Amino acid sequence: MHRYPSDIGFTPSVKAIQTQKGSRSSYSRMEMGGSWETTVSEELRKFLAELDMFYLGTANAEAAARLLGLNRTTLQAKLKRYGLV
Secondary structure, X not given: OOOOHHHHOOOHHHHHHHHHHOOHHHHHHHHHOOOOOOOOOHHHHHHHHHXXXXXXXXXXXXXXXXXXXXXXXXXXXXXXXXXXX
């Protein structure tokens, strides 16, 4: 199995959802084309240095719930309610 930089965010469960929603083939083409950057360019470094905020995100359900101040069960219920899982 080939490994891509996008595997960090696109776990097997995320890829399964992409397949269900019909977007997996597009992401797969992007992966094979090497379109995800894996280094920080000088331009991006300068941009990030000027920011006065930050974003903390995760693809892990337990950590995502913690970041949102919810327990995992509540987060799962909300995701189901809005058709996101």
